Amino acid sequence: MIATDNLQQTNGKAKFDLLVYLQAKKQLCETALDAALPMQYPDKIYEAMRYSLLAGGKRLRPILCLATCEMIGGTIDMAMPTACAMEMIHTMSLIHDDLPAMDNDDYRRGKLTNHKVYGEDVAILAGDGLLAYAFEHIATKTENVPPERILKVISHLGRAVGAAGLVGGQVVDLESEGKSDVSLETLTYIHNHKTGALLEACVVCGGILAGASPEEIQRLSRYAKNIGLAFQIIDDILDVTATQEQLGKTAGKDLQAQKVTYPSLWGIEESRKQAQRLIEAACAELAPFKDKAQPLIALAYFITSRNH
Numbered sequence: 001m002i003a004t005d006n007l008q009q010t011n012g013k014a015k016f017d018l019l020v021y022l023q024a025k026k027q028l029c030e031t032a033l034d035a036a037l038p039m040q041y042p043d044k045i046y047e048a049m050r051y052s053l054l055a056g057g058k059r060l061r062p063i064l065c066l067a068t069c070e071m072i073g074g075t076i077d078m079a080m081p082t083a084c085a086m087e088m089i090h091t092m093s094l095i096h097d098d099l100p101a102m103d104n105d106d107y108r109r110g111k112l113t114n115h116k117v118y119g120e121d122v123a124i125l126a127g128d129g130l131l132a133y134a135f136e137h138i139a140t141k142t143e144n145v146p147p148e149r150i151l152k153v154i155s156h157l158g159r160a161v162g163a164a165g166l167v168g169g170q171v172v173d174l175e176s177e178g179k180s181d182v183s184l185e186t187l188t189y190i191h192n193h194k195t196g197a198l199l200e201a202c203v204v205c206g207g208i209l210a211g212a213s214p215e216e217i218q219r220l221s222r223y224a225k226n227i228g229l230a231f232q233i234i235d236d237i238l239d240v241t242a243t244q245e246q247l248g249k250t251a252g253k254d255l256q257a258q259k260v261t262y263p264s265l266w267g268i269e270e271s272r273k274q275a276q277r278l279i280e281a282a283c284a285e286l287a288p289f290k291d292k293a294q295p296l297i298a299l300a301y302f303i304t305s306r307n308h
């Protein structure tokens with residue numbers, strides 16, 4: 001259950017209901033993702049790409065992108081192609097992460113992993129196809145946004161995904177496997193890059209599309225880095241405390257792989273406290289946006305109270 005008292009922020013006038021907000025935005029994302037990637041020849045690869053892209057998930061990344069664009073004064077339509085691209089990239093990173101050469105997982109989002117259904121060869125290509133298509137989608141489908149903003153989005157996202165971001169985080173994660181002396185600094189590097197970089201790109205790119213000022217972009221970036229780390233701390237806790245049904249993937253994987261995690265370094269209670277501190281620091285960055293920040297503030301609290 002989600003702690004609803006955290007999710008309903010009052011501003012003295014109206015209550016913000018995050019659950020209603022999330023449901024509405026998630027539905028918009030599902031429809032847009034389905035339309036963004038229709039079936040075509042060669043069927044096999046599109047089927048594999050659609051299998052993972054439309055397999056559910058919280059859609060947190062596209063929702064963060066849409067919410068930030070709206071907070072800065074842009075529209076959903078301006079941000080939807082970028083929001084879909086974020087989910088395509090997130091999905092491709094999950095497909096590759098689940099491969100036998102990486103985490104070797106059989107279940108994801110409550111379904112068999114991509115390589116279990118289509119084979120490793122097609123799963124690798126499905127990931128590659130989603131990654132390339134994400135950038136094409138932003139470049140060809142973004143409307144009513146000045147081209148220089150679109151260029152900035154593509155460049156920010158490219159950096160977040162490559163060796164300076166997700167790929168770099170994954171490499172250090174693989175190098176650290178089986179080592180019991182991984183430092184807090186290395187663990188934080190892994191998560192800031194593997195998980196944080198894409199979450200940061202979702203927020204910052206939503207801001208860029210809406211024309212955020214450099215100072216606003218800095219605030220958005222700090223908000224997102226804090227929620228990114230909190231998200232990963234909670235992810236580590238859930239790996240220990242949640243069931244396979246709740247997670248939609250194998251539970252207890254970190255323990256099994258003897259991975260150093262925040263709970264293994266700090267214990268569960270201290271990890272929760274650290275996550276809470278990060279969420280508070282994140283929300284403090286949004287003070288200048290006043291009531292318009294309600295969705296992003298509620299989303300930050302959702303991250304610490306989620307159970308999957």
Ligand code: GRG
Nearest residue numbers: 057058093094096097161166167170194195235
């Ligand atoms: C990006 C080029 C490129 C390659 C990928 C495999 C890899 C390099 C990186 C691994 C990235 C990874 C799997 C990070 C973990 C992120 C994470 C916490 C995923 C879970 O996210 P949720 O809880 O999942 O938002 P849902 O299913 O709800 O979307």
